[in-house]
Amino acid sequence: MVVERGEGPYLYDVDGKKYLDFNASWAVANTGYGHPKIVEAVVNVYKKLTALSFTTFSSELVVELAEKLVAITPGGFAKKVLFGHSGSDANDGVVKLLPFYKKKPRIISFIGSYHGQTMGSYSVSGHKAQSKLTGLPNVVKVPYPYGYRCPFKNIEGQEECEEACLDFLENYILKTIAPPETVSGIIVEPIQSDGGDIVPTPRFIKELKRICVENDFLLVVDEVKVGMGRTGKMFAVEHSNVEPDILVLGKPLASGLPLSAIVLPAEIADIPEVSHLFTLAPHPASAMAALKTIEVIIEEKLVENAATMGEYLLNKLMGLKDRHEIVGDVRGRGLIAGIEIVKSKKTKEPGTKETAKIVYRAWELGLITAYTGMYSNVIELTPPLIISREHVDQAVEILDQAISDVEAGKVPDEVVIRFAGW
Ligand SMILES: Cc1ncc(COP(=O)(O)O)c(C=O)c1O
Known part of the structure; x- marks a missing residue:
């Protein structure tokens, strides 16, 4: 077509x-496609400034957007935003930053997850379609609670499957091949979409957060697909009443223009040794699109x-x-x-x-x-x-x-x- x-x-x-x-x-x-308020604002920005590299200059729109995202995302701690072009590069940034910040090499992710196509985001993904290429060696993948087809035998039902998956992670994986002193964080989709639109109960993410806190590693929630209002809350993680340490946004953020955002503790964003920089991200027109997208989502x-x-x-x-x-x-x-x-x-x-x-x-x-x-x-x-x-x-x-x-x-x-x- x-x-x-x-x-x-x-x-x-x-x-x-x-x-x-x-x-x-x-x-x-x-x-929706072609929302007049977003289109008009974007065209006006592009007319004024067709190119700007945020690596050298600043832009009021980009700063305004960062402040907006810090204000509307869950998490009462000091946050900052790192921008990129796609969900893939944002998750890649997480894979770079997290082990460096925690000084612990491993990341835990879920079988069935999809976090992107660049090497870091590919490596934490666990989709069957990505199984032919082996990724980075510091990722441990654990089962996601797919209630209809629980990966654990003889377990029926969503809640029962969640219990089994959490138990496997907490009492087996963390006690054997991935001891907490080697783990910097867990990356999870609050609804595993490409893995089959699997919808855990709100308790699942809450329990993951508890496991993270008790074991001194961070919870990264990938809302590239389900963020920005889709689940009936502005951010899906709000169904669980949980503050993720890191929230990853993309796709609908700028209503179709390329833009991704890692909303993360200021302390991690400010690490001088590891950068997350792109010549063209974020374009001020993308920043304007995101500001107007947020406005439209709220107003309408x-x-x-x-x-x-x-x-x-x-x-x-x-x-x-x-x-x-x-x-x-x-x-x-x-x-x-x-x-x-x-x-x-x-x-x-x-x-x-x-x-x-x-x-x-x-x-x-x-x-x-x-x-x-x-x-x-x-x-x-x-x-x-x-x-x-x-x-x-x-x-x-x-x-x-x-x-x-x-x-x-x-x-x-x-x-x-x-x-x-x-
Ligand atoms: C949950 C999730 N994370 C990350 C990505 C990757 O985003 P992008 O295709 O913009 O790189 C996707 C894309 O489908 C996704 O669904």
Whole structure:
């Protein structure tokens, strides 16, 4: 599909076909496409100053944004912000800074996680799609509580799986191969999105924080995908009432312009020996886009809308689970939801090909979605936060039709052969 333009929750291809976008460019377009307030402000900045390297000069907009992020993110301690272009480079910065600051080499991350493509962020990632390349040797990966398919045998249910994962980390890993005196921090996604839109209970992150405090290492929360209002709170970690030591932001932060932010203790940001500098980050236009994005999210009550529409969406998705044998599980928080496709509810065998076909068929019917998961069998929904009930109704109706068509064998294998199974 070759995209020509976007408007609100819609994308238009070069042939003029209109699509309802429930992917939002992978959770980037939280404010919808082409919000006039953001576009106008960005254009004005770019007209005044097309290039500025923050490595040499300062910019009022960048400073204003840093102050804003420090003010709105959880954490009452002295914080600073390091900017970059992408979620990958931000997580890479964490991988550089954390062991150096704590003088402890190891980082703990989760199997199934996705933190990016650069070497450091790739190394802490634990997605199956990244399993062919070995990364840095200082990372220990532990199971994430995937309640529907708990990695520990004979454990059923989300809470039970969380308990098993926490116990494995605290009473096995930290007591054997990664003693606390070698660990500088844990990096975690509050909802493991690319790993299959796995939604832990709020207690899970709270418990991770406790483990960090008790063992003298830091909690890094990667909200590149789920931050900025998506989960029905401005930051997903707020559901757990936890102050992360480091919060990583990206994707929707500047409504589509390249920008990432590590919000971290000033003490770490000020380490003179380890830098996190990029010639072009942050562009003042990106900083303006982020300031306006935050303004729009607050003024238009998009956090509240994400909570309300998210609940409405999840209820409707439950209906799909009741109606279709191949819908094994649905889960979500706010406006991020996952529909896990299986061959049958009883066997839970992942329906990888079926998932790709549903996404393809939904696209034909005018709805854009994507799939995630360790078995590429979870349809992910991350619509813009501006959507209404009508958009949810339309999306679920199309999904219902697409699932029925796949169940009825109406979508041939050939159409998905080239892209099934990331
Ligand atoms: C949780 C999370 N962290 C980091 C990244 C990497 O961000 P980027 O693609 O902007 O480098 C992603 C991208 O999908 C993500 O979902």
